[in-house]
Amino acid sequence: MEVPEVPKKKSKLTLYIIICLFIGIVLGFVLNRTYMEPVNRELESIDLAIKDVQLQKGLSGDTVSVNAQLQQLGNERNVILTRRDKMVEPFSLLADIFLRLIKMIVAPLVFSTLVVGVAKLGDIRAVGRIGGKTLLWFVSASLLSLLLGMLMVNLFRPGEAMHLPLPTVGSSSGIVTVGFSLKQFLYHIFPASVIDAMAKNEILQIVVFALFFGVATAAVGEHGKIIITFFDAVSHVILKVTGYVMNVAPLAVLGAMTAIIAKQGIGILKTYSIFISEFYFSLLLLWCLLLFAGFLVIGRRIYQLIKRVKEPTLLAFSTASSEAAFPKTMEELQAFGCKDKIVSFVLPLGYSFNLDGSMMYMTFATLFIAQSYTIPLSIPTQISMLLVLMLTSKGIAGVPRASLVVIAGTLSTFNIPEAGLALLLGIDPLLDMGRSATNVIGNSVATAVVSKWEGSLGPDSSET
Secondary structure (H helix, E strand, O other): OOOOOOOOOOOOHHHHHHHHHHHHHHHHHHHHHOOOHHHHHHHHHHHHHHHHHHHHHHHOOOHHHHHHHHHHHHHHHHHHHHHHHHHOHHHHHHHHHHHHHHHHHHHHHHHHHHHHHHHHHOOHHHHHHHHHHHHHHHHHHHHHHHHHHHHHHHHHOHHHHOOOOOOOOOOOOOOOOOOOOHHHHHHHHOOOOHHHHHHOOOHHHHHHHHHHHHHHHHHOOHHHHHHHHHHHHHHHHHHHHHHHHHOOHHHHHHHHHHHHHHHHOOHHHHHOHHHHHHHHHHHHHHHHHHHHHHHHHHOOHHHHHHHHHHHHHHHHHHHOOOHHHHHHHHHHHHHHOEOHHHHHHHHHHHHHHOOHHHHHHHHHHHHHHHHHOOOOOOHHHHHHHHHHHHHHOOOOOOOOOHHHHHHHHHHHHOOOOHHHHHHHHOOHHHHHHHHHHHHHHHHHHHHHHHHHHOOOEOOOHHHO
16 A cells, blocks of 8 residues: 655644634533533532432441432432433534544454555565564553553552542442453454454454455465455545545534533533543653653654644544544554555554553553552552453453443452442543543554664655
8 A cells, every 4th residue: 555645735634623622622611501500400419419328328227228219319310411411412423423434444444454564564474573573562562551550540649539438239330341351352352253343343353354364365476466456445445535534523523522521511620630630641651751762763753753643643632532543643654654564564453452541541540449449459469450451451442431341340350349430430531532642642653663673664755
């Protein structure tokens, strides 16, 4: 796949996204104070009532009637939340439709580009060599993200301010847990059907099949050239479709931000301001470390890389989905000078093995919940938790709230109340924005580094 010709006229997509981002925040704030205020007041009164009943529970001996009251109040709260979601549905639909369009593109784009990339590498030895370098960077970056998250959450200890009592047995966050086992892990890697994997957007399974298909295409020799030409054309067509879809990205950003702020209000930032600021500071530190590691390999060109990926990074931040930025990231990396066969190989793998922002968040959130319930965790226990997260997170979808599923499974594995996830549900969209943007940065640096290691990093297209 050749690098698409860069248009002479500079794209204004980034500017439009930033404008819509701020319009969404302002519009959401106005709606929160007017249109959404009655339902938000109902929700606040229900929350206060739940707290009062929980306090009475510690004083009253009649736990049966108190639990019945909590159940009734919980049901009323869910009804109000559903009604509130309906009220902002016109705005959230803009973001949902955009994400569906992106998910429509991702599976065929990953498959076609990875098949071409692997086939162009020529043989299994080249695949093994580049794959080994890629996985070495991915594992190192993932461990860095997990360890940094563990270090920062132990340093800041944001959960200690919560002082929460342990929840009653059977309390749930509403997130379906995913228990860890070797069988489930292997089943998650190897597809029973590539069609089913594509239908469900199981990126890791698509990657596995594409690796087999690409190696086999290279092995059949002359006949394989037909397949390479075909999928090369397919990837060009899908990238063209991507261009059409990206035109509606600013509207998706507007809808997403309006819906979040209208429901949660600016107050959600004040309520969890310490946790949010500490998490974003940790992400910023991770960005610095990843970019410094990239600087050690590609030198001053790291600054040009940052300029190249600012648009997909902003898109991932605004939509809280690193998947949404995948096609644009691929295009910008090729324009940066990374050879198409490296981009086609490394970037799809990164979306299964190198979600640095999500990795840090999973450590941060899991230990935050343990701290909130004053559950002591020794350093060896925390390290074993990191290893579980390292395995269970592979292949996680780059879509909103996907990390919560893995966190829920990890909590149950280490006997931490899974209901604690409710502490983060309100601010998760805000946190998801930061970790999605970090995923884009991490995968972009990884692709540039592997290209440099392979001697395949050419000049930026703007310099030729």
